[in-house]
Amino acid sequence: MILDExxxxxxxxxxxxxxLHYVEAGEGPLVVLLHGFPELWYSWRHQIPALVEAGYRVIAPDMRGYNLSDKPRGVGAYAIDELTADVAALIEASGAERAAAVVGHDWGGGVAWTFAMRYPALLERLVILNCPHPQKLLAGFRTARQLRKSWYMFFFQLPRVPELIAQRSGYALLREALKNDPQRPGALSDDDLARYVASWSQPGALTATINYYRAMFRPGSLRGLSKPTRVDVPVLVIWGEHDRYLGAELAAPDPELVPNARVARIPDASHGVLYDRPERVNQLLLEFLR
Structure with missing residues (x-):
């Protein structure tokens, strides 16, 4: 579907x-859409009109540090406690008692997983796109295969160097990473990429967004995620199996921790499954929400 801005x-x-900046559209039960790295609200351009047409009210924020949202200084400003509290604040600002669903992709998925653990009264359903449950990700870090895929997370721990490299030649590294990811030709147009470049060009944006990864590896952060709370709401995990960053073996959460989970694998989709195979993602999402 085409987004009418x-x-x-x-x-x-x-x-x-x-x-925090967010876009809002539609009327009905609330659905919150949380984007990943290095993206912005616009990543949900295919899902917003489909959800609105199906009778949902959608809010899609620029998460803190991204695009038009503020970019507080310091790694601590991007700790998971801050990110999940932002989601709670967005739901409160919407006037809804709770969200019919929180939907997260990539880093937005990590925030969504933790939000469901810490604010269970504020959501009815959870949808995750290509982001493992925190416990699964930690287990993945104990394998050589996933460590090779996750090399950039460790590179991002360096001060200043990742930002300098990412900025070179008009953000060439980030542009190529996004453009070369989808399996579907034309999944990202030049106009789409221009929206991302404009977001990265906001003062302080690169450091802020990379600080998500730096905060993740701060002492105590991973220990806190290693003992997750049970998620009892219904969960749909949508997983594009051509993911160059996360192994497909990470898709299914532990049934003891997430007893009401279903995993829908899309064999011909990449990490950016939401715009690589938007029709299939929308179908799965709407079937789950009904």
Whole structure:
């Protein structure tokens, strides 16, 4: 489906001095869409109109550090406690008691998993796109295969160097990483990539977004995620199996921790499954929400 941006409302809410930008559309039960790295709300351009047409109210934020949202300084500002509290603030700002669903891709999926553990009263369903449950990711880090795939997470721990390399030649590294990811030809147009470049060009954006990874590896962060709380809401995991960053063996969460989970694998989709195979993603998403 084609996104009609004239039907979107651009709004802001503030939590603890950090202003968060989000787009809103539609009426009905609330669905919150959380994007990944290095993206922005626009990554959900195929899902927003489908959800609105199906009778849902959608809010899709620029997560803190991204695009038009504030970019607080310091690694600690991007700790998972801060990121999940932002989602709670967005739901409160919407006026809804809870979200019918929180949907997250990549880093947004990591935030969504943890949000479901820490704020279970604020959501009815959880949808995850190509992001493992935190316990599965930690287990993956104990294998050579996943460590090779996750090399960039460790590279991002260096100060300043990742930002300098990412900025070179008009963000060539990031542009190529996005453009070469999808299996479907034309999944990302030049106009789409221009939206991403404009987002990365915001002052402080690169450091802020890379700080998600730096905060993840701070002392205590991984230990906290290694003892996750059970997620009892219904969960749908959508997994593009041509994921160059995450092994397909990470898709299914532990049934003792996530007893109501279903995994839908898409063999001909990449990590960016939401725009690589949008029709299939929308079908799975809407079937799950009904």
């Amino acid at each position: 004239s039907k979107l409302s651009h709004r802001f809410t503030e939590r603890s001095g950090v202003r």
